[in-house]
Amino acid sequence: MTSTSIPRYRQLKELIIRRISSGELRPRDRVPSENELVDSTGVSRMTANRALRELNDEGYVERIAGVGTFVADFKAALHVLEVRNIADEIALRGGEHSAEVLQNEETPADANAAAALHIETGTPLLHVRLVHFENGTPIQLEDRYVVPDFAAEFLQQDFTVTTPSAYLSSVSPLQEAEHVVRATLVDVATRRSLDMKDGEPCLIVTRRTWAHGRPVTFARLCHPGSRFELSGHFAPPGADAL
Amino acid sequence: MTSTSIPRYRQLKELIIRRISSGELRPRDRVPSENELVDSTGVSRMTANRALRELNDEGYVERIAGVGTFVADFKAALHVLEVRNIADEIALRGGEHSAEVLQNEETPADANAAAALHIETGTPLLHVRLVHFENGTPIQLEDRYVVPDFAAEFLQQDFTVTTPSAYLSSVSPLQEAEHVVRATLVDVATRRSLDMKDGEPCLIVTRRTWAHGRPVTFARLCHPGSRFELSGHFAPPGADAL
DNA sequence: TCCCACAGGTTGTATATACAGGCTAGTGCA
DNA sequence: TGCACTAGCCTGTATATACAACCTGTGGGA
Known part of the structure; x- marks a missing residue:
């Protein structure tokens, strides 16, 4: 049996x-x-x-x-699925998007990632860290983990051309997303990557995304607080509808 | 028929x-x-x-x-339903919550509210504006609209005792919520209510909530940016799980 | 030419029936 | 006393059948 x-x-x-x-x-x-x-x-x-x-x-x-x-026309469903792509957002504002990959590796899951993705600590995860730029100004640091068997070839992508989010959406429709938003101070490395001053607060979005009924990816998106108003709104579910 | x-x-x-x-x-x-x-x-x-x-x-x-x-045990389902209550959040941090009602009236829906709640412009809506305090410091301005036939007695509540969100949850389990988060500058009246300096950015959460399959309430929650890191995290769906 | 009626395919719902599998309480035996 | 087994209720799934409501294209009549 x-x-x-x-x-x-x-x-x-x-x-x-x-x-x-x-x-x-x-x-x-x-x-x-x-x-x-x-x-x-x-x-x-x-x-x-x-x-x-x-x-x-x-x-x-x-x-x-x-x-x-x-x-389904996924464009119309965007406000439900929340698969918004930072590159698209920037394009909407008429800006030019570019990205720089800082890290790209397979790594064992730490306790945080393991809990978020419902896996055992130490299980291999695909990990990417990159900075997104709008017209040359850094506006987001993306720190993303992906469950390997969801997208085995994830790390082989050229993320300066296709954003991680866009690639994952192309692998399989993403089902559901959870967000946590908070404002905190961040470490020196992150501040340097985003060209931030000491003491400048950072707006962090933690996003967890489901496909096929299980969590498959988990991203920490950090935005410089002082430039946040300039970068317009970013959109958890519902932005289009409002 | x-x-x-x-x-x-x-x-x-x-x-x-x-x-x-x-x-x-x-x-x-x-x-x-x-x-x-x-x-x-x-x-x-x-x-x-x-x-x-x-x-x-x-x-x-x-x-x-x-x-x-x-x-269902709604406590356990909090991370899905997102009916988190600012008073509970404050209590969790050991703070003391209080509120001041600024406005409390029935008003015709403007274009924004009408679109958000799927109703005709001009339809009467219940409207409340209040400031939430933590230990005497203003931390959130809540601007909320409610569809009257969802909670007809909404305006008769004492919101210094029960928050609007808590009351609405008690009327009927809230099904689904959408969020838009952005940072902007706000008008003078809002700045005054929240005791903010000129030029201080505000973090705005727009939340739309469904019950019985239709949108029933729509809130604009404004947090002073400079105090946001102090007030800890606020939690769209998923906060507990992380 | 224009419009109406209808046929046929499609989803939406409702029912009766059947069997599998999970859980619990209680029975009865050792 | 303590353990194993079972009866009985519960959910989960699968099927056959039926009728209603909806939409579209087609063909015939005015």
């Missing part, structure tokens, strides 16, 4: 998510109807219905009675 | 939510089992199952296979 078997409606959901992640199904594409899933996979319509209904509730697809089921 | 009829699984959900909101069912209390709902309401077990399953997904109840369904 292979432990507890995975329910069929869940398998169906995974199947469709894979097709979306792989690019086989693109935003606004039509997803197989309940009856087509019944024919192609042999499940009952109620099972297909549950799979599609849950994908709808989770924001992967949009269903229209009498018409069909379609891959 | 009374327009489109409300589905029975939804009626069942509302029924149970009402029992929770009214206090008839308290956290950790047992919720009627699927079979009991079948007997008492005449629906089929699958319909009862769907109602309870969705209440589970939405965080209202917790289900344990083989045991039963129980009202």
Whole structure:
């Protein structure tokens, strides 16, 4: 016996998510109807219905009675999924984005990261540290950890071209994000990286993101407090809607 | 014909939510089992199952296979629901909370509020403005709008005793919250209320909260930037988990 | 040409039924 | 007394079936 078997409606959901992640199904594409899933996979319509209904509730697809089921337009879902990318934000303001990678390594999880990502301390994690610039001014230090089996080739990316967030979104739709925001003083290394004065407060956003129902990445984003008003707003869920 | 009829699984959900909101069912209390709902309401077990399953997904109840369904312990769910109360935060730090109500009125919705709450411009809204103090120091200006039919007696509360957030949570469990955080300069009146210097930046959290699937309240929380590091962290979803 | 009616596909909901698996309390045996 | 087993309730899932409501395209009638 292979432990507890995975329910069929869940398998169906995974199947469709894979097709979306792989690019086989693109935003606004039509997803197989309940009856087509019944024919192609042999499940009952109620099972297909549950799979599609849950994908709808989770924001992967949009269903229209009498018409069909379609891959969600992730642009419209941004305020729910919160996969906003700092490069896009800067572009929106008309600024020019660049980045400098400070660190890029595999590292064992410390207690903090382990707790945040629901793994054992010491488990290998992918770790990247980089500074984002807007028109040459440092505006964010990103310190990110990624669970390896979510995105094995994460460290091989060129983060001066694609931001970590953008790459991770391309691997799989990100499901859910948690944020903690606080203002504190930070260490010398961070202050230097962000070109900050001693005593200047830093606004820190800790963001944890879920995919496939489990936390897969965890980032500490540090913004210089004195320049924060200049960099406009950054947006936890809901920014677009307001 | 009374327009489109409300589905029975939804009626069942509302029924149970009402029992929770009214206090008839308290956290950790047992919720009627699927079979009991079948007997008492005449629906089929699958319909009862769907109602309870969705209440589970939405965080209202917790289900344990083989045991039963129980009202969620909202303390444990805090990091998901984000109904954190500034008075509780202050108490956690050992401080003493007090509040001063600046304004308390019914007012027509302006364009901003209308868009945020999915209502027509000009619809009456309940509006409260108050300052929260920690040990006598102003630390937050709360500017809150509430949809009247969600909490008709909102304005009659004594907000120096119960914070708006605490009162709203007691009316009905709050389902979902959206946040926008940004740092800006604010107007003179706000600066005065918070005892801030000219040119001192303000950290603004805009919070929109859902209940019963629709936005019901919308708050602008303003914190003096220079005192923010002193007031510790404030916590969008996930604070506890980290 | 324009408009209405309808057929057919699609989602949304509701029910009856069935079986698997988890948990608990209580029974009965050693 | 203490332990093992089981009956019974609970949730979780799967299926077949049924009807309602919705949307679109098509074809026929005015």
